[in-house]
Amino acid sequence: MSSIDYSDKIPNNVNLSEDRTLQRALEQWQPNYLNWWQDMGPEGSHDFDVYLRTAVSVDPQGWAQFGYVKMPEYRWGIFLNPGEKDRRIHFGDHKGEPAWQDVPGEHRANLRRIIVTQGDTEPASVEQQRHLGLTAPSQYDLRNLFQVNVEEGRHLWAMVYLLHRYFGRDGREEGEALLERRSGEADNPRILQAFNEPTPDWLSFFMFTYFTDRDGKFQLCALAESSFDPLARTTKFMLTEEAHHMFVGESGVSRVIQRTCQVMNELKTDDPARLRAAGVIDLPTIQRYLNFHFSVTIDLFGADQSSNAAIFYSSGLKGQTYKVLEVNNGMLSEKEVPMLNALNEVLRDDYIKDSVGGVERWNKVIEKAGIPFRLKVPHKAFHRNIGALAGVKVSPDGRHIHDHEWNQNVEQWLPSDEDRAFVASLMGRVVDPGKFANWIAPPAIGINRQPVDFEYVRFN
């Protein structure tokens, strides 16, 4: 079960060749997927040979094989973790019953929605990132971007497999629609707002992979507990890939900080104007990017009180009580709500704890350089657009404020047009192996124990 059949047109470990109808349906979807990749995958990259890892088994050890691949020829396929014998449902109304191997009729619509929403984020992020290759700060970073992109492509495959296999004709239609929506397109946008925002520069990319891919991890962890066993097994394998995406984000931001601190010490200044003139990103700008990506991402956990989340939980579709924030007479206050209705908030708070860890590691880099500045995640009510806090003006330190104070300070709290223009002005393509753009430090080690100056991408 865990070894992958690469002789099939579609690599898989689900015995696809034994289900002709399913195989044929997926083989019909495949060329449409490849057309989508040609149109919406990384711009100008189709002839590059990229040093990528490909899954060869779902075992924790040795699932990855590294080698040069042209991305349109990447072996996207269907990989599920092996089933646990006699797996039981361990939460909700169905606790103790055997996990479902098929979709129960009464949960069909909700399950389909969960799978489609997850599936939609995968191609969306590839679309958001498709221009970044043109301004990569090094071959090493370019390769990491492409690795993330092909794996998000595979995550789409994972969700489309479930749709085709378990949802019949509706599922096939959803599979097509996943290739038709476009990130940021007014007429037919991606489902979740954070996936319609552009990722215009590499600082945004690193923040996105640190904060937003971490949201992906939390959503996948919840799905990995699903009573619907095939969904649990496929998301477990997706999680192993997600870890690398967050690494790209955390180490990316860390290297930007490292380089900035180095120049701060060389020039003995913390003046943003002088640092910008020296071609590095000042720490307050990094803080504003952090504020933006953090706040946009915690909105992805949905409204603070959600009846959907409660239905998904008690019916056993999505695994995981509580205090939520509200605004009362102009003051932020906590209110107790039944645990089931606060599930989104529980998950959001777990997420916040998890993301603070990396921010502390970034602070270590600043501390080590002897610089008295610390990054901080903003208050969870800051810059929110979903739920009871939507549009409420709260400062990063958690004070409910008037529009006047907000307007006076917003340029210190969120990236301004000027900040974005400055960061964009630094973005230029660096193509020689071992060379790095001025605004970012090289990594400590290369990929797969290769040297940092390894030829990670052959441009041809």
Ligand SMILES: [Fe+2]
């Ligand atoms: Fe993904």
Ligand SMILES: [Fe+2]
């Ligand atoms: Fe990801």
